[in-house]
Amino acid sequence: MKIYTYGHPEAASVLIQLVGDHDFAGIEQEIALLRGMTNLDFSFLAVKVDSWNDDLSPWPAPAVFGRENFGGRAKETWKAIQPILADPSKKYYLGGYSLAGLFALWAATQTDTFCGIAAASPSAWFPDFYEYVQKNVLKTSAVYLSLGDKEHKSRNPVMAAVEDKLRAIYTQLQAQPLKCMLEMNPGNHFKEPELRTAKAFAWVMKNTNTAGKQ
Template sequence: MSHFFPRTMLAGWIIRPFRPGIPVGKWKMVSIGSIRRNRWLFLMVTYEYGNPHAVITLVQPVNDHDIAGMDAEVAEIQRLSDKDFCLLAVKVDSWNHDLSPWPSPAVFGKDDFGDGAGELLTAILKLCQDKSKIYYLGGYSLAALFALWAAYQTNKFAGIAAASPSIWFPGFVDYMKSNAIQCPNVYLSLGDKEEKTKNAVMASVGDCIRDGCAWLKEQGLNCTLAWNTGGHFKEPEIRIARAFAWLLSSAALKADKNSHG
């Protein structure tokens, strides 16, 4: 497959070959955008599931592992909700960089966290320009943290589906409390074993999510915190499906699409 770009877009930039992580099942590639990082131009591939004509559009940043479970996720949403929807799965190239709101040292592994969330959000908002539709943003793990952070940057999204969010991210709960969220509906979830870890930073996730949920409720948001069985890596596609399904059943009825454009 060849991709052609205007010469002005390529000037001074080096294009990094992208790994599309082609999913299986019922999907179609709907767009190829780009994110600029240093002197690299990263291609951002978006896959579409469900009904492209549905009023409700779910947007989810994903990696290769997530893509492998998209069919199961979509099927579970359809099982839990009778609402018609389209799901846009946005392939993220650099997980720790593109989804992080600000730089922070690595908590596990060797990869530090970057500050690419702003560029990713700008690219995602370009996919959400149809004023006749209602958009929901969600994700799993660091993508869930990104979704929460995005709710403070824009009122585009009627609901946030944050499944097992990396809310332990240094400084994030303080950020939540010192800024105004622009989204009326938030679903939070966590595995009941996720806070039982020897990593001191990640062990704070339970206290952080309880604190964050309580704060959002104090601000008058329609917010819920669900507890799942197991650790962080158990059935992520099912957990994010439950998050989106809750928004479709609980939040979609309350969302005024005219206030999210």
Template structure:
């Protein structure tokens, strides 16, 4: 299932947050989008995975704290710098069995102080998932946030499929 998102900052954000760059802040439309997705995932005989890049990667990660319908998450260059998200990961349990995390090795080298925390945040998130005994990997890719988004996303889903049912 692929979903077109009309307003990235509104539809993919789990809660409201101030603008990080530019003037547009973040909305709280993730819950509504998740409800739509759950309506598409009705055949319990199927295995469902969710994934996305950047803010869609954050959304995908967040959804797996809300429901156990997704066997795995491909959170590719996820916006884990999002205000309050690391605290959220500490307070709630991951409900997916597998989580693929990746980041470009130059992503944390940015002038934006909040976005520069992405490397520390993803390392911390990876460790939190490991402590919960979630099957996970943190893969570092060459380049910044905008390099090879499609290839990186495909690698995430490929890892999930390869590791389906692995113990």
């Protein structure tokens, strides 16, 4: 695991995004988009995981595409990022795209450290995750969820349930004492991930600060 730092290190708001090799081509674009959406200063930590499927999955699960199973090492990943959350004067936000968005939602059940969770097109189809959210409270102030309006058209029956599962999670979160948003974006899972993630971080920042652009 390696951490890449962007933005202003002394900023009061710290955005943490779990990323893989495939994300780095768009990180600077995402940050530029985010700067256009909020006037709040922030530092941005891109935390690169070693194994996308293993390090971000909350428990083991069989492969749903290809041959790579899910190793269920989210707890180890959570322990590894705890040292970067040590400054009580900072506001920490956790987010990500796809399986990293799912990890962010799961992490919010483990700690109350994060002011907001930015889950852009999270892998809500992940086996038993909706049932997990039914039994566990997200200990955060704001949660942003989004999805592409064509993501449910997957030929894979497990992944095709993503919209139904995410809407059910959103309904569940509405009953919890936090601010929550679900936004549907045009396109499939692979359309404009940088824009979707920037919107997610911007929303949770605005909804936990009073000085951001509205």
